[in-house]
Amino acid sequence: MLSVVVAPWAGEAEPVFVREPDELHDAASTMKVAVLAALYRSGVELDAEVPVVNRFASVVGGEFGNDPAWDSDPLPWELVGTAAPLRLLAERMITHSSNLATNLCLAQIDRATVAEAWRRAGATRSASPRGIEDYAARDAGVHNRVSARDLVRLLHSLGGEPELLALLEHNAFRVDLAAGLPPGTRIAFKNGWVPGARHSVGLVHPEDCPPYLIAVCYTGPLASGEDRTDPAARLLARVSAAVWERRGQIGGGIGREIG
Template sequence: MLSVVVAPGQGAPVFARGAQVPHDAASTMKVAVLAALYRSGVDWDARVPVVNRFRSLTGAVYGNSRSWDSDPLPWEHLGERVPLRWLAGRMVTHSSNLATNLCLEQVGPEAVAEVWRRAGATGGSPRGIEDYPARDAGVHNRVSALDLVRLLQSLEGEVLALLEHNAHRVDLAAGLPPGTRLASKNGWFPGLRHSAALVHPDDAPPYVLAVCYTGPLAGGHDVEDPAARLLARISRGVWQRRQAIAVASADR
């Protein structure tokens, strides 16, 4: 299933395909955790113990798999204390699963749910990464392409600034001219590839693009993934029509 939504930086979508179809959120949920942290008022300079033991929504205990984490660096600090600000950065710039759960524990799932509600999203991400006890109990992280567009449109400038440092410049970013400014977050594992971005062209107003793909093209690899190339082609096509997005929005 392929879902695509294109919208101006602020405003209603000008193109939608499968906009409200629910997909597994994958790592796109990390954006909502980041926003919840930012809005919580927590001390970003507080030093947080790095552990791999978390409380499931079911009350059970679970941990992350090091081999499934795209960011090895936080694992090197197990048993130490590191600044919360650093963990939040690794969560969205290198998509660290361990950092995500450590950040989520600082604010709690209800604060993350409020981020989605405030954005006007119908989906959400109530459980941590690899909270399999909750998943087995029927609790799933689901989002739609429209949810992701609304989420990006709702974010503060400081949060978007962190998303501009996403190191995984594949899929949507790969379809843009080199050096194009964008705030983005992607997510992938076998069977899905999602990405959402606020793109800042030099010659047109900003626009938001979200693409969610669930299907056999997604091999689960960061770069060498047919689904990533599909998203890049979609991004390239939207870029070529960047001038028309603002016109279409004004006509509405």
């Protein structure tokens, strides 16, 4: 299943190209954008230091922990047993897609605050009600899921929060959407990968036309779960390159199917 939504950044960001825009996919790490928005809007003290632990409350009771083998960022694991500024953890959640940092950030806010981030964005299908690797919750039917349309809406909702968009520009994983753009092109984006799914949502800043939003979600056998060498990452890059070639058309037309 391949879902694509492309929209202008200006105005209400109504899509101009869509393909299966409302199909639900495993959220993977794209849900970290909602966690980031919720954290920054919550009023918590971002420069306060919080204990770096690896035990978290499951939404269905009991506790769970993260597996370092499934995390793409070693830094938070080096801090286990100490304390770290919440701002640093939020940054690593986005720039290096740290699972441990994500759950540490979630532990500082009510999950209703994350739900509000989706609601404020106008999302109609997406939700992230549990932490990453809360397998007991997953087995009980509590899932983090996203649609391409809702990811575009979520990123568009950060328009008045340049600090958050700036963090997304520092994404260390320059694959997926970024790999389909000419070198040096500005893009604020978040990607996510698990075996069987690969997604990315971004705000692209061409030099020759207005910025645009793009979300591509793929669920299928191409997705190996590798962070940089996943074959599905090359698929997302090809879609990104095709949209780039049509970037001058993104200012007009609504809801046209592609592919």
